Amino acid sequence: MASKLKLFWMLPVSFLLLSNCLHNGANAAPQVPCYFIFGDSLSDNGNNNNLKTLAKVNYLPYGIDFPEGPTGRFSNDRNMQDVIVEYLGFQNYMPPFARAQGRSILKGVNYASGSAGIRDESGKQLGDRIPLNEQLKNHKIIISRIRQILRNDTSTRKLLNQCIYSIQIGSNDYINNYFVPEFYNTSRQYTPEQYAAVLVEQYSHQIKVLYGHGARKFALYGIGLIGCTPYAISVYGTNGSPCVDKLNTNATLFNERLMPLVKELNTNLTDAKFTYLNPSPSPQDVLSFVTNSTCCEVGGGGGELCVRNSKPCSDRSRFVFWDAVHPTDAWNELLAESAYRTNSTSEAHPFNIQTLAKLK
Numbered sequence: 001m002a003s004k005l006k007l008f009w010m011l012p013v014s015f016l017l018l019s020n021c022l023h024n025g026a027n028a029a030p031q032v033p034c035y036f037i038f039g040d041s042l043s044d045n046g047n048n049n050n051l052k053t054l055a056k057v058n059y060l061p062y063g064i065d066f067p068e069g070p071t072g073r074f075s076n077d078r079n080m081q082d083v084i085v086e087y088l089g090f091q092n093y094m095p096p097f098a099r100a101q102g103r104s105i106l107k108g109v110n111y112a113s114g115s116a117g118i119r120d121e122s123g124k125q126l127g128d129r130i131p132l133n134e135q136l137k138n139h140k141i142i143i144s145r146i147r148q149i150l151r152n153d154t155s156t157r158k159l160l161n162q163c164i165y166s167i168q169i170g171s172n173d174y175i176n177n178y179f180v181p182e183f184y185n186t187s188r189q190y191t192p193e194q195y196a197a198v199l200v201e202q203y204s205h206q207i208k209v210l211y212g213h214g215a216r217k218f219a220l221y222g223i224g225l226i227g228c229t230p231y232a233i234s235v236y237g238t239n240g241s242p243c244v245d246k247l248n249t250n251a252t253l254f255n256e257r258l259m260p261l262v263k264e265l266n267t268n269l270t271d272a273k274f275t276y277l278n279p280s281p282s283p284q285d286v287l288s289f290v291t292n293s294t295c296c297e298v299g300g301g302g303g304e305l306c307v308r309n310s311k312p313c314s315d316r317s318r319f320v321f322w323d324a325v326h327p328t329d330a331w332n333e334l335l336a337e338s339a340y341r342t343n344s345t346s347e348a349h350p351f352n353i354q355t356l357a358k359l360k
């Protein structure tokens with residue numbers, strides 16, 4: 001599994017036993033029986049590898065620090081969801097839907113796909129992808145396989161009710177749709193306010209479809225600072241600001257509608273729990289990172305990905321950005337830690353993931 005857990009297994013047995021008593025060690029049961037992941041390249045762990053698309057990264061230097069090498073994760077090592085899976089106490093990462101087999105699916109599956117969006121067309125200028133609607137259909141396929149394994153509708157439903165369902169999506173509806181007018185009409189059809197409303201309306205339906213499939217614990221992520229990526233800055237320029245303000249302010253319009261949606265869903269669907277997450281490491285943490293350049297040499301994919309077989313920076317743990325869009329393992333670790341245990345209501349509301357896991 002993780003580089004960390006591998007190290008863990010190499011320690012002497014006596015220490016291992018002690019560790020298991022002191023910490024929630026690798027042999028303890030996970031805090032929820034299962035974890036399902038929906039989303040885009042921030043969460044993808046190999047679903048795009050066999051698609052015809054520029055948005056895939058099953059080549060070095062991606063995965064240079066990951067025990068299995070390049071897997072399709074958009075990082076030098078783990079993505080944020082991998083780290084959360086570790087925090088929840090699972091012994092293995094969730095298999096990508098594209099390769100998920102056997103009983104492993106009882107613990108969860110990762111459906112995320114690079115360049116995918118809430119809207120079906122988002123990301124299409126890069127090639128094939130699995131939009132959220134399609135990810136939901138893939139989840140239905142997995143549910144029927146779970147039912148076959150358990151041979152019992154009651155226990156299938158009971159299991160699905162206890163899992164956490166993580167969805168981090170929406171960035172591509174902006175950076176690979178609304179803000180690419182050469183390929184998409186949305187910016188001519190909708191004002192920024194209308195577009196945020198249309199997106200969140202569609203998202204609300206998709207969340208309810210998942211609820212209809214038995215999901216009762218939802219971790220819903222806001223869109224991060226898409227205007228601060230080296231890619232956005234190089235394409236749009238900043239006009240003297242540190243970031244591309246129009247991207248960040250439009251993402252904020254989306255987040256400002258997602259937050260009240262989460263509140264409404266908690267009110268209306270009382271047998272389910274929803275939480276809004278938007279982890280952001282502290283300014284102190286940021287200070288010790290390089291924020292204004294990428295670790296790898298970019299130019300692959302649509303111009304935002306690492307060049308195949310290029311040599312990345314050696315001090316990867318000091319960089320926020322691995323390529324021109326996606327964070328390093330080190331930054332993902334900080335984001336995951338915050339999503340898992342922050343008490344800040346701007347980063348997790350009304351629950352962090354640790355609390356969401358405990359709720360009955």
Ligand SMILES: *[C@@H]1O[C@H](CO)[C@@H](O)[C@H](O)[C@H]1NC(C)=O
Nearest residue numbers: 150151152153154155156158
């Ligand atoms: C299904 O599982 C439940 C417990 O979850 C049990 O009470 C029930 O008898 C099982 N049904 C069948 C048909 O095995």
Ligand SMILES: *[C@@H]1O[C@H](CO)[C@@H](O)[C@H](O)[C@H]1NC(C)=O
Nearest residue numbers: 121182183184185186188189
């Ligand atoms: C965009 O709008 C033009 C004119 O209305 C239309 O011809 C074209 O098919 C649209 N393109 C897309 C991708 O929807």
Ligand SMILES: *[C@@H]1O[C@H](CO)[C@@H](O)[C@H](O)[C@H]1NC(C)=O
Nearest residue numbers: 187192193246247249250253
């Ligand atoms: C959103 O993007 C548009 C450009 O499409 C820009 O004019 C506007 O200032 C941005 N921000 C908001 C809050 O509308």
Ligand SMILES: *[C@@H]1O[C@H](CO)[C@@H](O)[C@H](O)[C@H]1NC(C)=O
Nearest residue numbers: 204208261264265267268269
């Ligand atoms: C919640 O219920 C109210 C009242 O029935 C309804 O107007 C609203 O659309 C519902 N919200 C959601 C997100 O389903």
Ligand SMILES: *[C@@H]1O[C@H](CO)[C@@H](O)[C@H](O)[C@H]1NC(C)=O
Nearest residue numbers: 230287289290291292293294
């Ligand atoms: C990044 O920021 C550092 C510290 O502010 C500065 O010394 C360096 O020149 C910057 N690099 C680039 C590529 O802008």
Ligand SMILES: *[C@@H]1O[C@H](CO)[C@@H](O)[C@H](O)[C@H]1NC(C)=O
Nearest residue numbers: 337338340341342343344352
């Ligand atoms: C959050 O609050 C809980 C309960 O008050 C406390 O135990 C925990 O240490 C806090 N977490 C952080 C990261 O401050």
